[in-house]
Amino acid sequence: MKDSKKLGIDTICTHVGEVKDEQFKGAISPIYMSTSYAFDGVDTKRYPRYFNTPNQEMLCKKIAALEKTENALIFGSGMAAISTTLLAFLHKGDHIILQQTLYGGTYNFVVEEFDKFGIEYSFTDSLAIEDFEKKIQKNTKVIYIETPSNPLLTITDMKAVSKLAKSKEIVTMIDNTFASPINQTPVDFGIDIMIHSATKYMGGHSDILAGAIAGSNEHILKIWNVAKNLGGSLSDFTVWMLERSLKTMNLRVKKQSKNALKMAKNLATNPDVYHVYYPGLKGHPDYKLAKKQMKNFGGMLSFELQEGIDPMKFQNSLKLIKSSMSLAGVESTLLSPALTSHALLGAEERANQGIKDGLIRFSVGIENTKDLIADIEKAIKKAKK
Structure with missing residues (x-):
């Protein structure tokens, strides 16, 4: 056309x-x-x-x-x-x-x-x-x-x-x-x-x-x-x-972006979460620039759990969110970049980029956010034990 x-x-x-x-x-x-x-x-x-x-x-x-x-x-x-x-x-x-x-x-x-x-x-x-x-x-x-x-x-x-x-x-x-x-x-x-x-x-x-x-x-x-x-x-x-x-990309991405913002805000207030990386949070150092360049803030975020909570035990305890490679599907997935997307980098190279071994990358899907929040909270509880 x-x-x-x-x-x-x-x-x-x-x-x-x-x-x-x-x-x-x-x-x-x-x-x-x-x-x-x-x-x-x-x-x-x-x-x-x-x-x-x-x-x-x-x-x-x-x-x-x-x-x-x-x-x-x-x-x-x-x-x-x-x-x-x-x-x-x-x-x-x-x-x-x-x-x-x-x-x-x-x-x-x-x-x-x-x-x-x-x-x-x-x-x-x-x-x-x-x-x-x-x-x-x-x-x-x-x-x-x-x-x-x-x-x-x-x-x-x-x-x-x-x-x-x-x-x-x-x-x-x-x-x-x-x-x-x-x-x-x-x-x-x-x-x-x-x-x-x-x-x-x-x-x-x-x-x-x-x-x-x-x-x-x-x-x-x-x-x-x-x-x-x-x-x-x-x-x-x-x-x-x-x-x-x-054909459905706009519908999917808008929903994923909306969900990711909700999840980022929720994780940021969770006492068991040490830090959340999401440009849609006002506390993100690049928030104003992201707002200028982006229509929405996207469906991806990363976070770190508090010390003492095993990241892999947490991921293995999830029931709804899949611990899985890749990202951006309609289903929510998460992974450890140090073991997957950035595994080809050495420990020193990852450290130079600020990628800690406990970092978790979260691809937010189109599910109901209340179900995703409940899944994460239950998994954290199990990982603490």
Whole structure:
């Protein structure tokens, strides 16, 4: 839809990027499972690894509309999206600045792979814009941020980063997974490229593995030229499932954000909880910035139990909330980042990011919050024993 900018968010989720069923006039997108298409007498030479099958092509239009960008690409995983995008803009002798707090998989990819490619990198000492600025070198090509961050929900000033980068002709990238396009559209603050683990809020049902990027036609073409060689494309059945899931993303994320705020407030008043990390709490150091950048504060939070309460015994005592990997499903889940999402980091590296062994990351679902509160209180009681 050419006029998608004028449409409401729920209408974009539901209708933009749907594949028209011209033959049977079905209400939903048909699936084109073919891996072999005609090459002569056609406008587009289609091939799954080229990211341009009918379902792939149309899904990209929906994601671009949600992120308010010209174009988008989908991948087989969030890490495929991250790694392909970074390698498209960084070459031997180039330098990248990454913020201090990052998803463990991103951090691990950088420190384990970039030296092999001759790519230089620096992590900021904090999220202050001065710390980004002092890391800039003559060969700096990219600034990479993540806000809210995984798992401590720190907030980075997107407008300040964008302004700094543009003054130095540096490309900006953001992992927008935790916020999703429902709560935050970084292009409004001048960020160039948005990256998602589409496994999370875009998929939303814990049954899809996918990644996505969004940006200008120029940037997407540059990434596509690398992507077609690396082969991180997505099967059309998964593409179809993701398009189906995106139809309800606004409804799901709004409910999850509302629930997370209630849960954060409740946990903050629980005497058995030492600290809660959630940008929607007025006591959060980045509350005012989060309020300026985000429509809602998201469905993710982290917390630490008081000393003497075993975090794993607490998790194993839960009956409703699942102790489980990943996040952003309609069901509530939690995990220990030190044992899962950030296990690839050493103890010292985790400590540098402020990730304690007792930290618990909580992905709040769509359940009734009174049931979630009761589940947590009972589990804490058992963990105390």
